[in-house]
Each structure stands twice: as structure tokens, then as C-alpha cells.
Amino acid sequence: MRTQVAIVGAGPAGLLLSHLLGLEGVDSVLLERQTAEYVQARIRAGILEAGTVELLRNVGLGDRLDAEGMEHRGIHLQWPGNRHHLDFVDLTGRSVTVYGQTEVTKDLMAAREKAGRPAFYSVSDVELHDVTGSPSVSFVDADGRAQRIDADVVVGCDGFHGPSRSFMPRQKVWERTYPFAWLGVLADVAPSTDELIYAWHPDGFAMHSMRSPHVSRFYLQVAPDEDIARWSDDRIWTALSERLGVPGWTLHTGPITEKSVLPMRSFVTTPMRHGNLYLAGDAAHIVPPTGAKGLNLAVADVALLSTALTTSFQGDDGLVDAYSDAALQRVWRCTHFSWWMTSMLHRHGDDFDAQLQLSQLQRTVTSEAASTELANNYAGLPL
Numbered sequence: 001m002r003t004q005v006a007i008v009g010a011g012p013a014g015l016l017l018s019h020l021l022g023l024e025g026v027d028s029v030l031l032e033r034q035t036a037e038y039v040q041a042r043i044r045a046g047i048l049e050a051g052t053v054e055l056l057r058n059v060g061l062g063d064r065l066d067a068e069g070m071e072h073r074g075i076h077l078q079w080p081g082n083r084h085h086l087d088f089v090d091l092t093g094r095s096v097t098v099y100g101q102t103e104v105t106k107d108l109m110a111a112r113e114k115a116g117r118p119a120f121y122s123v124s125d126v127e128l129h130d131v132t133g134s135p136s137v138s139f140v141d142a143d144g145r146a147q148r149i150d151a152d153v154v155v156g157c158d159g160f161h162g163p164s165r166s167f168m169p170r171q172k173v174w175e176r177t178y179p180f181a182w183l184g185v186l187a188d189v190a191p192s193t194d195e196l197i198y199a200w201h202p203d204g205f206a207m208h209s210m211r212s213p214h215v216s217r218f219y220l221q222v223a224p225d226e227d228i229a230r231w232s233d234d235r236i237w238t239a240l241s242e243r244l245g246v247p248g249w250t251l252h253t254g255p256i257t258e259k260s261v262l263p264m265r266s267f268v269t270t271p272m273r274h275g276n277l278y279l280a281g282d283a284a285h286i287v288p289p290t291g292a293k294g295l296n297l298a299v300a301d302v303a304l305l306s307t308a309l310t311t312s313f314q315g316d317d318g319l320v321d322a323y324s325d326a327a328l329q330r331v332w333r334c335t336h337f338s339w340w341m342t343s344m345l346h347r348h349g350d351d352f353d354a355q356l357q358l359s360q361l362q363r364t365v366t367s368e369a370a371s372t373e374l375a376n377n378y379a380g381l382p383l
């Protein structure tokens with residue numbers, strides 16, 4: 001087979017990159033290790049920045065998003081006895097939209113099917129060859145047949161555990177692991193809040209999010225090596241009620257349908273290009289989910305890269321030469337914001353640390369400048 005762009009990984013980054021390139025008449029082939037069902041079944045955050053929503057609408061992916069997405073003006077920041085709403089629309093003119101990453105992925109898969117360019121699923125033994133010359137990707141397809149794709153360019157959209165980074169010889173890596181993890185909970189119960197609640201609590205951070213008017217999503221700060229068997233449904237509801245509770249407010253409970261412990265890390269690798277091999281999305285960076293940046297940063301990478309590759313195929317290499325530095329500017333901005341939100345909201349260290357966090361929360365909700373800075377980063381800086 002031959003294509004212009006061989007894309008390893010058909011998560012949100014790979015699927016969107018293939019879609020954006022297709023709109024520009026650039027051919028691509030998607031290679032995915034898992035099945036389509038497996039990719040869709042990943043339960044992940046679904047907070048879309050204003051810029052992400054606008055981009056998806058502009059490229060024909062806005063119909064279900066506009067019908068089912070829940071537009072939120074802002075979030076609630078909380079500590080014991082205090083809940084404050086930050087209104088991003090008042091502060092910045094921009095809102096955010098709650099629309100599960102699973103839904104974004106389903107819409108992207110449908111678009112690739114409609115374009116007649118669905119991913120190759122259930123592939124294995126993916127290897128990249130001659131990425132600084134005439135690249136090719138060898139793999140074994142779902143039927144066990146050895147295949148090879150010759151391409152002008154290869155893009156690694158294969159996430160944190162994918163192989164693409166290993167074909168980049170001189171990577172610098174920054175990594176920060178946090179002394180806590182999130183216990184994620186999905187429950188069949190209507191949300192007890194209109195918009196997301198981020199709560200600091202002496203026992204640990206808690207969040208009330210949602211997937212739909214009938215499905216709530218919660219997170220509890222736990223130890224990084226937490227044994228989920230120690231968290232019965234009752235213990236989960238008790239902890240959520242304590243950490244999210246404020247006078248006059250009730251947490252409604254319901255059947256818990258999924259619970260899992262999610263690690264927290266910051267990870268950046270540079271550069272995001274080596275010859276004709278590029279990285280985008282989680283393949284190049286991981287942010288703690290506190291800032292809801294993971295999906296939005298993947299979208300920003302591929303929006304930049306699709307334009308850069310398109311103009312390169314038209315003979316102008318200016319944008320591809322600038323891609324890594326330009327992408328990394330936003331990567332570090334989102335990495336800092338995600339670290340900042342995580343450090344402010346998660347209980348760690350001693351009482352002195354707790355007092356600093358409470359002072360920072362108080363300052364953030366009472367200073368228009370401080371709340372505007374949070375709102376600009378959360379709602380998303382211009383793409």
C-alpha cells in the first residue's frame with residue numbers, strides 16, 4: 001500500500017488528523033492496535049474547550065455535539081463550607097461543553113467510515129522504517145497477514161504506551177508523577193449539580209462531573225497504589241458526600257456502574273518531529289486530568305499538524321519546520337495549568353501546604369484577575 005500520511009493510533013488524535021487531512025485532499029491510512037469497540041469503550045473526560053467545539057463544528061462534526069453536548073458557563077470551586085461559581089462566559093466570553101470523549105471518537109469513526117477510509121483495526125507488530133528518508137510502516141493485519149505501507153510522512157498518534165517515540169533517537173523527556181491517584185466512578189444517577197464541582201477537602205480532592213442528564217461521573221483522590229477492592233459503593237458515597245458536601249446541598253446516589261483507579265502524571269517529550277516522523281496527542285505529552293486538557297491538547301496538535309502537512313505537500317515546508325516548537329508552546333501552557341490545578345486542589349504535604357492551598361483558592365475566587373486567568377486556561381486559549 002502507499003499513502004501520503006501513515007498514522008499510527010486511531011484514538012481522538014489519529015482519527016481527527018485523518019479527517020482534517022482528508023478535507024484537504026491529503027490521503028492517510030490509520031493503523032489501530034485495538035478493535036473499534038475497545039477504542040470506543042474507553043471512559044475518558046469530555047470537557048471540550050470553546051476552540052475545540054468551534055473546530056469540530058467547522059469540519060462537519062458538530063451535529064451530535066450540538067444536539068447532545070451540555071454547554072457549561074463555568075465550574076464550581078469549593079473547600080469545606082464554601083462553594084464558589086466561576087463564570088467563564090462573564091470572565092472571558094467563552095464557555096465549555098461537556099461531551100464525552102467516547103462520543104467524539106464515535107463521531108470521528110463515523111466520519112472516516114463515510115469517507116471510505118476507516119482505520120485498520122486489530123493490527124500488531126507495527127514498526128516504522130527509514131523515518132528520515134522514505135518512510136514505511138510494517139505491521140500484521142487483523143487476518144495475520146504481513147503488510148507494509150509506504151508513506152511520505154508517518155505520524156505517531158499512538159498514545160503514551162505506543163511505539164512511535166522509540167523511533168525518535170534524541171528525545172528529551174520531562175516527567176512528574178504525583179503522590180496520589182484518582183478513583184473514577186460512573187453512576188446511573190442524575191447529577192446533583194448544574195456544572196462541575198472541583199472540591200478541596202482535608203481528606204482529599206473530589207470532583208462531581210457528568211456524562212449526561214442521567215449519568216454522573218465522580219473522582220476521589222486516593223493513594224497512587226490504592227487497592228480498589230477497599231472501596232465499596234457505600235464507602236465511595238460516604239467519601240463523596242463528605243468531600244463534596246456544603247450546607248443545604250444533597251448528593252443524590254445511584255447504582256455505580258464502573259470504578260477504576262487512574263494514575264496521575266505529567267509527561268512531555270521533545271522534539272515532536274524527527275525527519276518525516278511527527279508526534280501528536282498523548283504520544284508526545286500526558287497531563288493530569290484536573291485541567292481537562294488531554295483531549296483538547298490532542299485536538300490542538302493535530303489542527304496545527306494537518307495545516308502544516310497540507311502546506312508541505314503544496315511545497316511550503318515553513319509550517320512543518322515550525323510544528324514542534326509551535327505545538328510545544330501550547331503543550332507547556334497546558335502542562336503548567338494542569339499541574340497548577342492539580343497542586344492547588346489535591347491534599348498533600350503538611351498543614352502549612354494546606355493553608356497555602358486554601359489561601360490560593362480564596363484568592364482565585366475573590367480576585368477577578370486570578371479567576372480570569374483560570375477561566376482563560378480552562379475554557380482554552382485561542383487555537
Ligand code: APR
Nearest residue numbers: 009010011012013032033126158159162281282294295298
Ligand atoms: N499500534 C497501533 N495502535 C496503537 C499502538 C500500536 N503499537 N499503540 C497504541 N495504539 C493506539 C491505542 O490503542 C489508542 O487507540 O493508539 C491510540 C492512542 O489513543 P489515545 O491514547 O486516546 O491518545 P490520543 O489519540 O492522543 O488522545 C488523547 O485521549 O488518552 C486520552 O487523556 C487523553 O483525552 C486525551 C486523548
Ligand code: PHB
Nearest residue numbers: 045046209289290291292
Ligand atoms: C470527566 O468528566 O471525566 C472530567 C471532567 C473534568 C476533568 C477531568 C475529568 O478535569
